Amino acid sequence: MTKKIFLSIITICIMTLLAAIFLVTALLYSRSAEIASAEVRTDARLIASAVEQSGGNYLDKTDFGGNIRVTWIASGGNVIYDTDEDPDSLENHSDREEISQAFDSGEGSSSRYSSTIMQKTVNHAVRLKDGSVIRVSGVHSSLTAELMKALSPMLAILIAVVLFSVLAASMVSRNIVRPINNIDLSHPKIKKNYKELAPLLEKLNSQNAKVSRQMDELQSSREQFSLMTESMEEGLIIADPKLIVLTCNSSALRLLGAGSFTQGQSVYALNNSDVFRRCLLNALGGRRSECILRTGDGQREVIASPANSIDMVCGIVVFIMDVTEKQELETMRREFTSNVSHELKTPLTTIYGIADMLANGMVQSGDVAEFGGNIRSEAERLINLINDIVSLSKLDEDAAPHENENIELFALAEEVLDRLKLNAEEKGVVTSLSGEKVSITGSRTILSEVLYNLCDNGIKYNVSGGSLSVKISHIPQRVIITVSDTGMGIPKQYLGRVFERFYRVDKSRSSRIKGTGLGLSIVKHGVLYHNGTVRVDSEEGKGTVFTVELPIEKKQHNEEQGVF
Ligand code: ADP
Numbered sequence: 001m002t003k004k005i006f007l008s009i010i011t012i013c014i015m016t017l018l019a020a021i022f023l024v025t026a027l028l029y030s031r032s033a034e035i036a037s038a039e040v041r042t043d044a045r046l047i048a049s050a051v052e053q054s055g056g057n058y059l060d061k062t063d064f065g066g067n068i069r070v071t072w073i074a075s076g077g078n079v080i081y082d083t084d085e086d087p088d089s090l091e092n093h094s095d096r097e098e099i100s101q102a103f104d105s106g107e108g109s110s111s112r113y114s115s116t117i118m119q120k121t122v123n124h125a126v127r128l129k130d131g132s133v134i135r136v137s138g139v140h141s142s143l144t145a146e147l148m149k150a151l152s153p154m155l156a157i158l159i160a161v162v163l164f165s166v167l168a169a170s171m172v173s174r175n176i177v178r179p180i181n182n183i184d185l186s187h188p189k190i191k192k193n194y195k196e197l198a199p200l201l202e203k204l205n206s207q208n209a210k211v212s213r214q215m216d217e218l219q220s221s222r223e224q225f226s227l228m229t230e231s232m233e234e235g236l237i238i239a240d241p242k243l244i245v246l247t248c249n250s251s252a253l254r255l256l257g258a259g260s261f262t263q264g265q266s267v268y269a270l271n272n273s274d275v276f277r278r279c280l281l282n283a284l285g286g287r288r289s290e291c292i293l294r295t296g297d298g299q300r301e302v303i304a305s306p307a308n309s310i311d312m313v314c315g316i317v318v319f320i321m322d323v324t325e326k327q328e329l330e331t332m333r334r335e336f337t338s339n340v341s342h343e344l345k346t347p348l349t350t351i352y353g354i355a356d357m358l359a360n361g362m363v364q365s366g367d368v369a370e371f372g373g374n375i376r377s378e379a380e381r382l383i384n385l386i387n388d389i390v391s392l393s394k395l396d397e398d399a400a401p402h403e404n405e406n407i408e409l410f411a412l413a414e415e416v417l418d419r420l421k422l423n424a425e426e427k428g429v430v431t432s433l434s435g436e437k438v439s440i441t442g443s444r445t446i447l448s449e450v451l452y453n454l455c456d457n458g459i460k461y462n463v464s465g466g467s468l469s470v471k472i473s474h475i476p477q478r479v480i481i482t483v484s485d486t487g488m489g490i491p492k493q494y495l496g497r498v499f500e501r502f503y504r505v506d507k508s509r510s511s512r513i514k515g516t517g518l519g520l521s522i523v524k525h526g527v528l529y530h531n532g533t534v535r536v537d538s539e540e541g542k543g544t545v546f547t548v549e550l551p552i553e554k555k556q557h558n559e560e561q562g563v564f
Helices: 002-054 056-061 097-105 143-149 151-181 192-230 250-256 274-284 324-359 365-396 409-419 421-427 444-460 492-497 507-512 519-529
Strands: 068-073 079-082 107-114 119-127 133-141 235-239 245-248 289-295 298-309 312-322 405-408 430-435 439-442 467-475 478-485 533-539 543-551
Touching: 002 056, 002 068, 002 107, 002 119, 002 133, 002 151, 056 068, 056 079, 097 107, 097 119, 097 133, 151 192, 192 245, 235 250, 250 289, 250 312, 274 289, 274 298, 274 312, 298 324, 324 365, 365 519, 405 409, 405 444, 409 421, 409 430, 409 444, 409 467, 409 478, 421 430, 421 444, 439 444, 439 543, 444 467, 444 478, 444 519, 444 543, 492 533, 519 533, 519 543
Parallel strands: 430 467
Antiparallel strands: 068 079, 068 133, 107 119, 119 133, 235 245, 235 312, 289 298, 298 312, 405 439, 467 478, 478 543, 533 543
């Protein structure tokens, strides 16, 4: 703007100057032309009157100087006298404009311009009484010549004026622009000297208010959005078509195992695995895509969807969910199904084999009782297995009866040990019960199964002459059941796995002792059902201790309890 004002001022100054010079020159020229014509006329009249009185002698005696040319032309047009040329060498002048006018009307004048010398010749002719004519010619410079003459002073003035204009223009333009530059665009105030800017500044003020309102709204909706996404358990990433992250919540960073995220980063900076890349590229290609990512601490399900605008993908939305537990459960379910099939098939195959032999008369009558006993034992194993599976699946599906009765645990333990009396005697294990009478609220059926499985194991995996002790005690708000035996114990490396379904320590050892591998699983679920905990401590060859801790008042059963 400063430059524009500056140039405008300079241009106006120069144009004005040039116009002034031209006009003044033209005026002066026209004035001097008039004076020159008048002088020539006066000279012609004076010389004519002098010649009239003194004849040709006047002309011969008089020195006219070099400024005018005097010519005496006879009435026929021949030149009698000329100050500049030999009259004989001059042609007949009767056809000259001023001379023919003088012949006709007594006086005549004309002017002629010579482009070669850039001069104008002014002529005036006066007729004498004898019919001859005196002509006086004076030379007057042309306008161009005048201008050319004035060129050097004009240039000097022009340079001076230009210099002055440059200084003045730069000062003026700066003075005009400075207050405009100093306007605070965020809070514009109308200045007295700049009333012309008032509508613009008012508009700016209202635009500022509007923009600030919209920014506040944007900020608050952005904060709301980020508050909502930050409270999500699932990871959320929104990226543009170049896969630059626009939004990313902290769950996404956590689930992808990415440390931090900076604005303008690529999604690949969060996870660079091939699976993830393929999933995102598929979404960019316009197809919803899903994949499972294995990160350091688990498995993530990634769902990437294209964000379409008209007929092009303008970005992608990625959801990330922690499916570690889901996947583990899925694996456990698969293993459980295959284990169940296997465990059911083994006794059934034996039963089928024996039955086949009996049907084909391959068993001698003396052996029938023994084969019958085998069938009963395998059937018993099947029944136990099915009972355990049923108990476990009831606990799994939360189909166990939601009994909330008062159970006295000492009496319940007594009952259980009584049921196992024969087993203990057969194995040569001495059982004992100690502690105090403690009542808790819970399910009698489930607690009875918990105690039964622990005591049954304490007898099964015991040694002849060993002992099994059950102790019921309590601490504030909690009851502690300890089932300890002096049996074979569990090697340290297996301790963490004994609660898994179908897990049996050392198959060769376990195969000698009947079992389904589900007992401790039922114990764990039963305890969890009562919001309690179970712990195992064991020393190989010395014995095992199971410690169950249960709250005295059974809390509301946790519907989302995990499955072990
Ligand atoms: P099972 O039907 O085989 O007894 P459990 O789930 O009850 O299945 O037990 C899992 C495994 O833990 C058993 O196979 C056994 O090897 C081991 N175990 C359980 N209780 C004891 C114990 N008291 N002493 C030694 N080993 C035990």
